[in-house]
Amino acid sequence: MTxxxxxxxxxxxxxxxxxxxxxxxxxxxxxxxxxxxxxxxDKEKCINCLFCYxxxxxxxxxxxxxKVVGFxxxxxxxxxxxxxxxxxxxxxMEDE
Amino acid sequence: xxxxxxxxxxxxxxxxxxxxxxxxxxxxxxxxxxxxxSTLPVVVASATGCMEVSTTIFPYTSWRSSFxxxxxxxxxxxxSGVEAAYRALKRKGKMKDEFNFVAFGGDGGTxxxxxxxxxxxxxxxxxxxxxxxxxxxxxxxxxxRSGATPMGAWTTTSEVGKKQAGKxxxxxxxxxxxxxxxxxxxxxxxxxxxxxxxxxxxxxxFDGPSFINVLAPCxxxxxxxxxxxxxxxxLAVETCYWPLFEVEGGKYKINVKPKTKKPVTEWxxxxxxxxxxxxxxxxxxxxxxxxxxxxxxxxxxxxxxxxRLD
Ligand code: SF4
Ligand code: SF4
Numbered sequence: 001m002t003x004x005x006x007x008x009x010x011x012x013x014x015x016x017x018x019x020x021x022x023x024x025x026x027x028x029x030x031x032x033x034x035x036x037x038x039x040x041x042d043k044e045k046c047i048n049c050l051f052c053y054x055x056x057x058x059x060x061x062x063x064x065x066x067k068v069v070g071f072x073x074x075x076x077x078x079x080x081x082x083x084x085x086x087x088x089x090x091x092x093m094e095d096e
Numbered sequence: 097x098x099x100x101x102x103x104x105x106x107x108x109x110x111x112x113x114x115x116x117x118x119x120x121x122x123x124x125x126x127x128x129x130x131x132x133x134s135t136l137p138v139v140v141a142s143a144t145g146c147m148e149v150s151t152t153i154f155p156y157t158s159w160r161s162s163f164x165x166x167x168x169x170x171x172x173x174x175x176s177g178v179e180a181a182y183r184a185l186k187r188k189g190k191m192k193d194e195f196n197f198v199a200f201g202g203d204g205g206t207x208x209x210x211x212x213x214x215x216x217x218x219x220x221x222x223x224x225x226x227x228x229x230x231x232x233x234x235x236x237x238x239x240x241r242s243g244a245t246p247m248g249a250w251t252t253t254s255e256v257g258k259k260q261a262g263k264x265x266x267x268x269x270x271x272x273x274x275x276x277x278x279x280x281x282x283x284x285x286x287x288x289x290x291x292x293x294x295x296x297x298x299x300x301x302f303d304g305p306s307f308i309n310v311l312a313p314c315x316x317x318x319x320x321x322x323x324x325x326x327x328x329x330x331l332a333v334e335t336c337y338w339p340l341f342e343v344e345g346g347k348y349k350i351n352v353k354p355k356t357k358k359p360v361t362e363w364x365x366x367x368x369x370x371x372x373x374x375x376x377x378x379x380x381x382x383x384x385x386x387x388x389x390x391x392x393x394x395x396x397x398x399x400x401x402x403x404r405l406d
Binding site: 018020023024025026027028029030031034035049050051053054055056057058059060063066072074075077078079080081083084085093 | 102160162
């Protein structure tokens, strides 16, 4: 997150509602600590159908050039949807 | 042409991770798919609800776009005001960029509390998409019944005991209510991602108001393991509990017709909120739910064939 510059802004100048002056700052917040299990990819089995990417609620399946390359463990909550939905059983949920 | 997953994955998600929705939440899958279907930058509003509280905890926001929260009952009105202001600025030459305007609301904020403001926004014909992520109860406040909760479901305000077996009333047909307004109206499910993305693309291209009602299974409120969110969305479609259809220019079109309609019990039984329905005393409730689903499906088929006549 960028440091927001409030210099010279007086209390009366502040907006009445809460304002966050830039988008997507939640990416700095870690939700990976919620996990009890994490997904592990078996690249041999994966056919890059990208269903795991489509169904992940936390945008944590990393895709590069149309191929699954891993998981964003800073944010992955370990829900297991990717492993459950994978048609090739290429994802295994392993204990933390 | 519907975008492929490869094309969608090449773009940065418009909803960033780091939101505090529960593990396995269906709502964020829905929001990701809808927003990623937009080729333009989006302006988003959200009614109070799970999605709003967990994506905008100060100083964090998950929205990689402009976002506005106002109140529970008026995301339809708020977004229509934003869209009207945008049109005025554009007319005066003060703004050139193109945007898609999207409002999200849960079933509480849409079926119940925000229905009047959504109805008004539709009637005035604003060019905006309203998405209801329907998790079938007030989940954010701890699972209270809503107008979307199916009959027989346990919630903390539709209890299970000697006198009552979960919610007494059937859910209301919100998609039908919205279809009566005109515009582009559809019902979708995250399990059928291609259908959902296509509907979002259509809505964004539509020059007027559009509404998509999307089933958003909730592991906590429905009582099922978090990895099965998409599976429950799929079963809802395969049992015809949640038919996928769209209404354009008043014409109904069913998008998915399951080859064999599974009994609704296949969707109900694995969910903890319907556990009590499988006791002998409640057998009539299961029959009633099956009848509700059958009637709804027959009515849709009839509407579709009636629309084909002309
Ligand atoms: S769902 Fe399975 S096969 Fe498909 S891309 Fe993901 S890991 Fe690979
Ligand atoms: S376990 Fe859940 S959060 Fe983690 S990558 Fe898989 S689908 Fe995403």
